[in-house]
Amino acid sequence: MSNENNNNQTDNDQPCCDQAGCNQSGSRQKLLGIIPLDWRFDLASIPLIRWILKQRWFPLCFIFMNMFLFMLILMSGVIGGFSSGNYSFGIMMVWILWWVVLMMILVPVFSRTWCMVCPLPSFGEWLQRIKIFGVGKKVGGLNLKWPKKLSNMWIMNILFLMTTYFSGFFTVRPLATFFMLGSLIVLGIVFMMIFEKRTFCLYVCPVSGFQGLYSNLGMSEIRVKDPKICEKHKKKTCVTGNKNGYGCPWMLEPHSFKKNTYCGMCLECFKSCPFDNMAFNLRPPATDLLVDEKRGLDEAWKCFIMLAIAVMFYVAMMGPWGTIKNWVRGETFIGWFKFISLHTFFALVVIPGIFGIFAWLSKVVSGEKDIRLKKVFVNLSYSLVPMGLAAWIAFSFGFLLPNGSYLLHIFSDPFARGWDLFGTAGIPWTPFGTVWLVPLQFFTLLGGYLVSVDYGYKLCLQTFADTATAKRGFIPLLVLLTLVTIAFGWLYGG
Amino acid sequence: MEANLPMKIIKSTLSILLLLFCTIGPIYASLRYEASLTKDFTADIVARTPEKGNFSPRHIKVQVGQKVKLRVRNVDTVMHGFAIPALGIDAGELKAGKNKILEFTPTKPGIYDFYCTTWCSEFHLQMRGILEVE
Numbered sequence: 001m002s003n004e005n006n007n008n009q010t011d012n013d014q015p016c017c018d019q020a021g022c023n024q025s026g027s028r029q030k031l032l033g034i035i036p037l038d039w040r041f042d043l044a045s046i047p048l049i050r051w052i053l054k055q056r057w058f059p060l061c062f063i064f065m066n067m068f069l070f071m072l073i074l075m076s077g078v079i080g081g082f083s084s085g086n087y088s089f090g091i092m093m094v095w096i097l098w099w100v101v102l103m104m105i106l107v108p109v110f111s112r113t114w115c116m117v118c119p120l121p122s123f124g125e126w127l128q129r130i131k132i133f134g135v136g137k138k139v140g141g142l143n144l145k146w147p148k149k150l151s152n153m154w155i156m157n158i159l160f161l162m163t164t165y166f167s168g169f170f171t172v173r174p175l176a177t178f179f180m181l182g183s184l185i186v187l188g189i190v191f192m193m194i195f196e197k198r199t200f201c202l203y204v205c206p207v208s209g210f211q212g213l214y215s216n217l218g219m220s221e222i223r224v225k226d227p228k229i230c231e232k233h234k235k236k237t238c239v240t241g242n243k244n245g246y247g248c249p250w251m252l253e254p255h256s257f258k259k260n261t262y263c264g265m266c267l268e269c270f271k272s273c274p275f276d277n278m279a280f281n282l283r284p285p286a287t288d289l290l291v292d293e294k295r296g297l298d299e300a301w302k303c304f305i306m307l308a309i310a311v312m313f314y315v316a317m318m319g320p321w322g323t324i325k326n327w328v329r330g331e332t333f334i335g336w337f338k339f340i341s342l343h344t345f346f347a348l349v350v351i352p353g354i355f356g357i358f359a360w361l362s363k364v365v366s367g368e369k370d371i372r373l374k375k376v377f378v379n380l381s382y383s384l385v386p387m388g389l390a391a392w393i394a395f396s397f398g399f400l401l402p403n404g405s406y407l408l409h410i411f412s413d414p415f416a417r418g419w420d421l422f423g424t425a426g427i428p429w430t431p432f433g434t435v436w437l438v439p440l441q442f443f444t445l446l447g448g449y450l451v452s453v454d455y456g457y458k459l460c461l462q463t464f465a466d467t468a469t470a471k472r473g474f475i476p477l478l479v480l481l482t483l484v485t486i487a488f489g490w491l492y493g494g
Numbered sequence: 495m496e497a498n499l500p501m502k503i504i505k506s507t508l509s510i511l512l513l514l515f516c517t518i519g520p521i522y523a524s525l526r527y528e529a530s531l532t533k534d535f536t537a538d539i540v541a542r543t544p545e546k547g548n549f550s551p552r553h554i555k556v557q558v559g560q561k562v563k564l565r566v567r568n569v570d571t572v573m574h575g576f577a578i579p580a581l582g583i584d585a586g587e588l589k590a591g592k593n594k595i596l597e598f599t600p601t602k603p604g605i606y607d608f609y610c611t612t613w614c615s616e617f618h619l620q621m622r623g624i625l626e627v628e
Contacts (some may be wrong), residue, residue, distance in 0.1 A: 067516040075521060087591025132509035134502070172571070417528060418565065418593045 032454050035284045042225065042279040044270070053270045053280060054244075056133060062117035069093065070119050070181065072414055077178025080415040086406045086429070088174040089414035094181070095171050097407055100400050102211075103392045108285070111218030112211050115264035120184050121201055124192030125249070135243055141193035146203055153298035156209030157305055161347055163206050164309050165340045168316065168328035198249045201264055208264075213302045214389050215260040216288035216382070217451075222265055223257050225279045230255035238269040238278070245271030254278065259288040261299070289382045289455050290462060297374075300381035301352060303388055307484070308347030310391040314491055318398050355381065358480040366464050366473030379463040380477055383456035387481060390448020391488050394441035398492065401437050405430040438493040445492070449485040456481060536562045541574040541588065541610065544617035549608070552623035558603045567593040575611030578625055580604075587612055600627040 029037045044050040052058050076089035085091040106114050126132045130140045169176035184205065191200035201208050224230050230238075238254040241247035245268040248254055252262055254269035270278045315321060316328040316339075326332075327339035359377040405427065412425035419425065456477045457470075464470040532538060540550045556562045566576045568588040576585040576594070585594045600606075610621035 064512055064516045067513075068520055071517055071520040072524070075524060126513075132513060133505050415524065415528070416569065416591045416593070417531075417567065418595065419527070419531070 029290075029458060031284045031286070032450060037284055037287045037290070040279070040281040040283050042281050043220075044278070044280045049280070050270075050276065053267050054276075056135070056245075056271065059116045059267060060133065063119050063122050066117055067119040067122065074178055074181060076415055077174040077176075077181075080174050085172040085174070086403070087410065087413070087416045088177075089410045090174045090177045090181075091171060092406050092410045094177055096399060096403060100396050100404075103389070103396050107211055107214045107218055108389060108393070109219050111215035111220050111260045112263060112265045113220075114211060115201060115208065116266055118201075118207075120181070121188040121192065121198065121205070123185060124189040124200065125198070127189065128192045128197070129246070135241070135246060141195075143196045144194055146195050146199045150203060152203070152296060153209050153212070153302050155204055156206055157298065157301055159204065160206040160209055161305055161309070161344065164312065164343070165336075167313065168325075168330055168336075168339075171317070172329070197251055198264060198266075199251075202250060202262060209302055210306050212261040213299055213306070214385060215263075216291075217286040217385050217389055218260060219283055219285050221257070221260055221281050221283055221288070222254070222263055222267075222269065223279050223281055224255055225277050227256075229275050229277045233275065237272045237274060241268075242272050242274070245269070245273075247272065258293050259291040261288070261294065286386055286451060286455055289385055290458055292379075292462065295378050295382070297378060300378050301348070303381045303384040304351040304355060305347045306388045307384060307391065308343070308351050310388065310395055310488075311491065312343050312346065314395055314398070319491075355384075355480070358476045361476035362460070362473040365475055366460075366469040368464050368469045368473070371464065376463055376473070379459050380456065383452050383459050383477060383481065384484075386451035386455060387448045387484055390444050390451075393448075394444040394488065394492055397437055397440050397444070401433050401440075402431045403429075404432055441492045442489060445485055445488050449481060452481050453478060532565065534563055535565055537564050539564060539566045539576070539623075541566055541568045541576065541621075542570045543572060543574075543615040544620040545615060546570065548621055549610075549623040553626065554623070555626045555628060556600060558600055558627050561597065561599050564596045565593055566596065570614070572614045573612045574614050574621070576608060577611045578606050578608045580606045581625075583608075584611070600625075603627045 031037055044053055073090040073093050080088050080090065085095075102114055128140050128143075129136060130138050163180070166176060166180070170180060184207075187204065188200050191204060192198075230236075233255070235242075236253070236255060237245075237247070239247050247268070249266055249268060250262055250264045254263075254273075257263060270280075316324055319325075323335075324339070327335035330336040356377060359380055360373060362380060363371060363373055363376045406429060408424040408427045409429075412422045413419045414421075457474050460470040460474040460477065461467065464473045536556055537551060537554045539554075540547070542548060542550070554564075566585055566588060568574045568590055571590050573590060574588045576588060576596070577583060581598060581600060583596055583598055585596055588594060604627055606625045606627065608623050608625055610618060612618075614621060
């Protein structure tokens with residue numbers, strides 16, 4: 001935990017810094033007192049990488065590759081072994097491989113790169129652009145503006161939560177995965193035909209919301225290299241587009257990016273910037289958590305929902321409670337209804353309620369009377385992001401190690417029809433490294449805890465008026481983060 | 495503008511071909527491959543518990559003296575088995591998601607029952623079908 005942030009801030013509405021990496025006194029903040037938060041390495045400073053990022057076929061080639069795989073996934077939902085998840089290409093690819101790669105590598109390291117190569121909205125986007133490859137000015141569809149009141153994470157929060165209502169079906173019934181992915185493709189096309197640009201990805205896609213929030217922790221970012229160049233550039237082609245690239249499809253202003261939440265990393269700004277002023281930076285984890293921009297209750301609730309789902313998934317899928325498993329699997333409608341009621345209440349009320357109590361304690365203990373509880377609640381909720389992602393990574397180990405070997409089978413026999421494309425169909429189920437499962441989960445949770453605590457303290461410094469009140473206000477948050485870590489440790493390893 | 499036209503046409507054509515390759519391609523390739531593997535199958539028998547559909551098909555006609563090649567696919571979540579006791583055919587246990595190929599040549603005309611040989615549900619005894627040798 002860094003204690004270098006000795007600012008003497010007096011105005012509660014002014015955070016100690018807008019950009020991660022510095023504080024008001026100008027000293028460098030460090031992650032865990034070791035890594036300077038303003039450290040950056042621009043991958044695009046390597047000429048070959050910059051050249052690749054500027055090509056129109058990139059990331060299109062990866063979108064096509066994923067489209068190919070998704071067609072196989074969709075097919076397996078219909079013609080594959082439709083009752084047994086472990087021999088279903090769709091279920092194994094989506095809920096074992098994709099999920100693990102997403103949560104363990106893509107989000108923590110490469111932020112929202114999945115959105116860069118996601119094939120689901122591509123059909124809609126190409127219809128909207130009336131083009132697949134080049135850049136054009138014609139626009140297909142109605143191109144309507146999304147309502148401002150809905151320009152937040154609430155719809156994504158609710159949709160993601162609702163998606164988990166069917167988790168007992170997605171992981172064992174290939175047809176359920178088919179319907180879910182098919183619905184996302186259809187919904188994407190419909191939305192893109194009605195609303196402008198990537199409205200669907202920004203405000204509707206259930207996968208987008210948590211990626212947006214957790215990508216604040218990601219160790220990469222797209223930012224401008226030199227803001228002065230953008231200041232002088234009147235045309236702002238990263239917003240308006242030019243012959244080389246579209247104006248930001250995510251309706252952002254790449255010239256003034258500060259955090260990853262809504263950047264889909266589509267790389268159009270690399271192509272449309274005439275000054276090569278965009279950077280693809282590697283950075284220390286979670287620096288965006290300190291950026292006080294567009295913070296709100298929607299993102300706070302996303303933190304809570306993600307924690308709640310991590311708990312529920314473990315309880316339902318790996319816990320010893322048979323009754324709950326039957327509820328989640330929908331053995332009876334009443335049981336399933338009990339599950340979704342409890343799950344919703346836990347995610348939307350219980351966890352936020354507990355956090356609210358600790359946020360209130362933080363305000364009280366800090367001794368600062370002028371600060372609004374909402375500000376404490378929202379700001380400190382971001383400290384749950386590292387903890388939440390760590391919980392998800394730890395949970396993912398829990399199915400990767402025991403069940404990962406099924407992947408070798410389904411690569412060779414994707415539709416459970418007795419194929420043996422790569423000679424691996426006969427490899428039996430072989431749990432791998434399960435002796436290390438609990439230690440791995442423990443160290444992952446510990447890592448998440450340390451980063452959460454570090455950022456929790458930094459967020460307190462940012463939220464409260466001075467270091468003394470921040471230190472006092474931090475105590476309840478520290479207690480909460482410790483209790484949450486112990487609870488996950490007990491759940492996963494107890 | 496005119497000079498770019500051929501390049502635009504090439505790019506558009508390539509894009510559409512790529513799109514077809516990545517969407518229709520995997521479907522076409524998979525179905526063709528499956529067809530090539532199953533072209534000499536006499537029947538492709540799907541096994542489910544009776545309450546979920548039973549064996550399908552349940553009635554198979556074959557010619558005496560001709561080689562029979564059956565694939566039995568367990569698409570269920572429980573273990574099944576497959577046997578034609580009168581012909582001495584037994585596929586053994588079929589775990590969920592697994593399948594087996596059986597080859598034999600019936601030498602006598604007749605009607606032969608085939609059964610599930612693993613207790614798969616309370617309706618297990620109804621899980622059966624007929625192989626008719628003409």
